[in-house]
Amino acid sequence: MAQEKKIKRIAINTGGGDAPGLNAVIKAVTVSALNRGWEVIGIRDGYNGLFLPENYPKGDGLINLTYELVEDITPQGGTILGTTNRGNPTRYPMKDPNGKIIEVDRTDEVLAGFRRAKIDALVAIGGDGSLFMANGFAKHGLRVVGVPKTIDNDLDGTVLTFGFETAVDFATQATDRLHTTAHSHKRVMIVELMGRYAGWIALETGIATSADVVLIPEIPYDLDIVAEHINKNFGLGRKHAIVVIAEGAKPKGGETAVIERESGKAERLGGAANILEASLKGKIENEIRTVILGHLLRGGSPTSFDRRLSLRFGAAAVRALDEGMNSIMVALDPPTVRYVPLDQISSKMRTVDLESDTVATARDLGICFGD
Numbered sequence: 001m002a003q004e005k006k007i008k009r010i011a012i013n014t015g016g017g018d019a020p021g022l023n024a025v026i027k028a029v030t031v032s033a034l035n036r037g038w039e040v041i042g043i044r045d046g047y048n049g050l051f052l053p054e055n056y057p058k059g060d061g062l063i064n065l066t067y068e069l070v071e072d073i074t075p076q077g078g079t080i081l082g083t084t085n086r087g088n089p090t091r092y093p094m095k096d097p098n099g100k101i102i103e104v105d106r107t108d109e110v111l112a113g114f115r116r117a118k119i120d121a122l123v124a125i126g127g128d129g130s131l132f133m134a135n136g137f138a139k140h141g142l143r144v145v146g147v148p149k150t151i152d153n154d155l156d157g158t159v160l161t162f163g164f165e166t167a168v169d170f171a172t173q174a175t176d177r178l179h180t181t182a183h184s185h186k187r188v189m190i191v192e193l194m195g196r197y198a199g200w201i202a203l204e205t206g207i208a209t210s211a212d213v214v215l216i217p218e219i220p221y222d223l224d225i226v227a228e229h230i231n232k233n234f235g236l237g238r239k240h241a242i243v244v245i246a247e248g249a250k251p252k253g254g255e256t257a258v259i260e261r262e263s264g265k266a267e268r269l270g271g272a273a274n275i276l277e278a279s280l281k282g283k284i285e286n287e288i289r290t291v292i293l294g295h296l297l298r299g300g301s302p303t304s305f306d307r308r309l310s311l312r313f314g315a316a317a318v319r320a321l322d323e324g325m326n327s328i329m330v331a332l333d334p335p336t337v338r339y340v341p342l343d344q345i346s347s348k349m350r351t352v353d354l355e356s357d358t359v360a361t362a363r364d365l366g367i368c369f370g371d
């Protein structure tokens with residue numbers, strides 16, 4: 001793992017969907033690197049700023065990151081560098097001579113871009129797709145350290161990704177509000193939360209808000225069991241019901257709700273709550289309403305926890321480079337941040353462990369998973 005070449009200049013980029021905490025990582029990487037006498041270059045929009053210079057006519061695809069630029073960004077949501085989950089350079093959609101869209105591997109152009117910009121190492125902040133890509137570039141000789149980002153918390157190798165805690169915090173506040181209005185109208189409120197094929201956000205939010213039902217992708221639900229549980233609770237004198245459903249949840253024998261499938265892009269999930277609402281009608285007398293929180297979970301300022309985790313990850317990434325490490329990801333392994341080889345994590349998705357004490361806690365609290 002040890003590398004000989006002395007670092008003078010590093011790059012940092014953010015890829016995939018944004019997550020609260022990205023700017024805090026950028027700040028920690030920038031300050032830790034500048035303090036070591038290194039230069040720090042921010043690449044705009046994933047790798048676009050580097051390998052598609054024609055899209056950045058004034059040469060502003062690359063930003064020289066300074067103390068001043070990152071001074072106040074820790075509490076800011078989003079990413080000052082911009083991001084994209086389109087146009088993966090290793091499978092870049094282009095038109096062939098017949099006008100047909102084909103996927104082209106532009107890895108060589110990306111690597112040439114790094115050489116042109118005299119960049120010695122990359123801190124890649126991203127989820128599974130971005131880290132997989134960065135690992136591919138590492139295999140072609142680029143020195144890479146990854147930082148795990150996603151509100152979904154579904155990355156293998158780390159106990160937590162940054163952004164997750166902020167998403168759960170917001171979902172908790174929103175669901176608390178649904179309790180009061182549901183109570184007034186004796187309604188069933190279904191709240192759909194992002195998370196892709198993992199139920200972490202829904203599970204933690206459901207527990208925090210004492211939901212009646214939590215539906216997650218890891219446990220295909222039985223509609224009759226869900227309806228019976230809600231009716232039983234009403235029968236026991238409860239005035240309303242809250243159902244927290246992950247966007248990736250599906251009924252037993254049914255399909256995940258997909259809004260859009262597009263070549264070269266991840267499936268766009270959504271609509272699980274609407275499907276559930278329609279199927280519950282007739283099985284429950286009380287009115288049912290549905291709320292889809294969607295991208296609200298990704299926006300806004302990171303919580304104090306996520307700021308601190310992001311700052312720790314960013315600083316650890318620079319320490320790793322300084323110690324000569326390569327092809328690794330920083331990871332939370334409480335109470336410490338450790339390093340895991342990118343090869344070990346990038347192809348796996350971390351889903352909810354059904355034997356975990358968190359799931360047991362939910363069951364002990366009387367939360368129904370529809371099983």
Ligand code: F6P
Nearest residue numbers: 017085150151152194195196269
């Ligand atoms: O991976 C993060 C995430 O927010 C998922 O929870 C969600 O399914 C997806 O991204 C939405 O992506 P987009 O912003 O492209 O619609």
